[in-house]
Structures are given as C-alpha cells and as structure tokens.
Amino acid sequence: MKKQFAVIGLGRFGGSICQSLSEQGMEVLAIDLNEDKVNEFANIATHAVVADTTEENTLKSLGIRNFDHVIVAIGDNIQSSILTTLMLVEAGVKHITVKAQNDYHEKVLNKIGAHKVVHPERDMGIRIAHNIVSKNVLDYLELSDEYSIVELMAGQSVHGKSLIDLNIRAKYGCNIMAIKRDEEINVSPDATQDLRKGDIIIVIGADEDINRMEEDLFDDED
Numbered sequence: 001m002k003k004q005f006a007v008i009g010l011g012r013f014g015g016s017i018c019q020s021l022s023e024q025g026m027e028v029l030a031i032d033l034n035e036d037k038v039n040e041f042a043n044i045a046t047h048a049v050v051a052d053t054t055e056e057n058t059l060k061s062l063g064i065r066n067f068d069h070v071i072v073a074i075g076d077n078i079q080s081s082i083l084t085t086l087m088l089v090e091a092g093v094k095h096i097t098v099k100a101q102n103d104y105h106e107k108v109l110n111k112i113g114a115h116k117v118v119h120p121e122r123d124m125g126i127r128i129a130h131n132i133v134s135k136n137v138l139d140y141l142e143l144s145d146e147y148s149i150v151e152l153m154a155g156q157s158v159h160g161k162s163l164i165d166l167n168i169r170a171k172y173g174c175n176i177m178a179i180k181r182d183e184e185i186n187v188s189p190d191a192t193q194d195l196r197k198g199d200i201i202i203v204i205g206a207d208e209d210i211n212r213m214e215e216d217l218f219d220d221e222d
C-alpha cells in the first residue's frame with residue numbers, strides 16, 4: 001500500500017515537499033488555512049483541504065492519526081506550529097517532521113516529541129557556505145557537530161592516482177564511501193581504484209580530517 005503523507009502549511013517549504021512527494025507517486029493530503037494556497041495544490045496533491053490544524057477536532061476529523069508521516073511546515077506562526085505538533089504527538093502519529101524557525105523553536109519541538117526537526121534555511125546556509133569557501137566541495141551533510149559526509153570534486157592534483165597512492169584512510173582517517181564518474185556510482189571503491197579529474201568523491205569523516213584532506217588534495221585552483 002502507498003504511504004500516506006500529510007503536509008500542513010503550503011508555503012515555499014511545505015509546498016515543495018508536497019509537490020515532490022506527489023511527483024514520487026505518494027498519497028499526499030495538503031492542508032492550509034489559506035484557501036488560495038489550497039487551490040494552488042488541488043491538482044498537485046491527492047487531496048487538498050482548508051483547515052486550521054490548531055483545532056483538535058479538525059485534526060481528528062481529517063483522520064490525521066492514520067497518516068504514516070505528517071510534515072508541519074507552518075512558518076512564522078511558531079505558536080501554531082508548536083500546538084499542531086503537540087496534538088499530532090498526542091494523537092500518536094508515527095512520524096512527525098517539523099520545520100523550525102529558530103533554535104528556541106527547535107528546542108521546544110524536540111522537547112514535545114517531534115520525531116525530526118528540520119531547519120532548512122540554516123542547513124542550506126551551511127551547505128552553501130562550504131561550497132563558497134571551496135568550489136571543490138559540492139555538497140555537505142552534517143552528521144553531528146564533529147562528523148560530516150562531503151561530496152568533493154577531483155581535480156588535476158589527484159588525477160591518475162589511486163586511493164592507495166593518496167593514502168587517504170591512513171593519512172586523514174577519512175573513508176571514501178563512493179566515487180561517482182559520469183552516471184556510474186562505485187560504492188565502497190577498491191583501494192586500487194584510480195581517480196580521474198571530474199570524479200565526484202563521497203567522503204565520511206571528522207570535519208577537521210576532511211578539511212585537512214580537502215586542503216591537501218582537492219583544493220585545485222582550476
């Protein structure tokens with residue numbers, strides 16, 4: 001059976017989640033207070049309804065507890081976001097993802113039992129900053145305060161060298177999880193694998209080790 005999603009709040013963030021889930025063939029209920037927003041998503045989501053999710057009876061009548069995953073993307077109105085999340089937790093929804101506006105909001109959401117709290121503006125800011133500092137860093141995923149997964153572009157300085165030649169694991173303590181070349185992805189590459197300029201390398205490790213490795217091996221000017 002298809003997974004059932006509900007997206008509450010159809011601003012830019014909630015709207016793009018709703019659109020992407022629908023494009024992936026999921027069942028999506030789109031909910032917003034604002035009728036214009038709901039009309040915008042009437043042909044995109046499976047169902048679209050005008051509702052105020054801070055009203056407990058409204059949530060009940062939508063049968064919200066039967067959804068597999070509910071995404072709360074209420075933006076500026078932090079009070080409504082918290083109240084909605086609290087009622088979803090109390091209703092026993094299995095997966096609740098909530099967009100936080102700031103660190104205090106995030107703290108409260110975690111405290112009341114949201115399963116996942118996302119902070120898209122902050123996270124995207126961090127990712128873009130890494131990409132601005134080094135154009136070889138294509139993408140960046142923070143795993144914790146100290147560990148990350150990073151996508152690096154191989155330049156001339158590593159072209160033709162194998163992972164053994166570069167001695168990445170011993171020298172930097174990082175692990176190459178995969179190498180992407182054109183459309184092919186080599187997961188857990190062999191240490192004898194040669195790198196080519198233009199390869200995309202996916203590395204996991206401590207931030208300071210990844211930075212050291214990136215400065216030594218991937219900081220090409222061209």
Ligand code: ATP
Binds near residue numbers: 013014033052
């Ligand atoms: P984004 O950057 O993603 O657009 P935003 O901060 O601009 O985020 P808002 O526009 O503030 O997001 O809010 C997202 C949507 O949530 C709005 O369309 C708003 O009508 C809706 N919303 C706010 N409160 C409720 C509520 N209690 N029930 C349902 N929808 C709500």
